[in-house]
Amino acid sequence: MCKQFKEIDETERLSSAEKDVLERKALENAAVRTNPSTDYRADNLDLSALTPGGVKKMQKKNPLEWESYAQLSRIGYKQRLLHERGNAAANIDISLFLDGEWHYWDMKTIEGGLSALRKRMSECYSKWGRLSEPGATLPTGIDFDDLDNPRVVVENRYSKIADANEEKQIVESMKYLSAKGQFGFSEAMLILKDGRTRLIK
CATH class of the missing domain: 3.40.1350.120 (Trna Endonuclease; Chain: A, domain 1)
Structure with missing residues (x-):
């Protein structure tokens, strides 16, 4: 996760707001991986x-x-x-x-x-x-x-x-x-x- 944030921060073409969106998305993705809807039927x-x-x-x-x-x-x-x-x-x-x-x-x-x-x-x-x-x-x-x-x-x-x-x-x-x-x-x-x-x- 830290590596992914580092890659986002080093992406020069992205604005600060765009980087914030990507970082939030990375956190959401990590949450899904650790807690998927396993009981959904x-x-x-x-x-x-x-x-x-x-x-x-x-x-x-x-x-x-x-x-x-x-x-x-x-x-x-x-x-x-x-x-x-x-x-x-x-x-x-x-x-x-x-x-x-x-x-x-x-x-x-x-x-x-x-x-x-x-x-x-x-x-x-x-x-x-x-x-x-x-x-x-x-x-x-x-x-x-x-x-x-x-x-x-x-x-x-x-x-x-x-x-x-x-x-x-x-x-x-x-x-x-x-x-x-x-x-x-x-x-x-x-x-x-x-x-x-x-x-x-």
């Missing part, structure tokens, strides 16, 4: 596909990711968390119910800046390519016929990026990856700094 958050102990393992290893699922649940989204298979070509995080349909989505919780976001968008897109290769081993519970096109939930509450800049980069990445690859990036959902969501198509 809801009918719209289906954990039945996870292995015994899978929830506790996730909360310990990826507490911010767990908080993202909990936040989507709190604001009314139906989700099924998917089991990660060790020998799968790639693993997708959730099945999400939106506009009357279930689709597979990947969750990307961003903590850094725009370069981290671009990398995570590429990682998400590549999963659909790997799972669509002939003979690819699919994760347990994934139906190839329902794989469709890439979709991503981007959690921005813990990043260094303003919501507007995050949305702009998501749109640019979706266009770039769709033009470059074999799939069209269907849509993205951005979890904003205040916890609300914004759908990006």
Whole structure:
């Protein structure tokens, strides 16, 4: 934590107010890691596909990711968390119910800046390519016929990026990856700094 504050203080391009915001965010992130919403459960958050102990393992290893699922649940989204298979070509995080349909989505919780976001968008897109290769081993519970096109939930509450800049980069990445690859990036959902969501198509 002290190292992170030192890095913030040494960032010359940030104003004093911007540094204060980042330092508060660093403290919030640390608090989430040490005290995640471990007891959170809801009918719209289906954990039945996870292995015994899978929830506790996730909360310990990826507490911010767990908080993202909990936040989507709190604001009314139906989700099924998917089991990660060790020998799968790639693993997708959730099945999400939106506009009357279930689709597979990947969750990307961003903590850094725009370069981290671009990398995570590429990682998400590549999963659909790997799972669509002939003979690819699919994760347990994934139906190839329902794989469709890439979709991503981007959690921005813990990043260094303003919501507007995050949305702009998501749109640019979706266009770039769709033009470059074999799939069209269907849509993205951005979890904003205040916890609300914004759908990006």
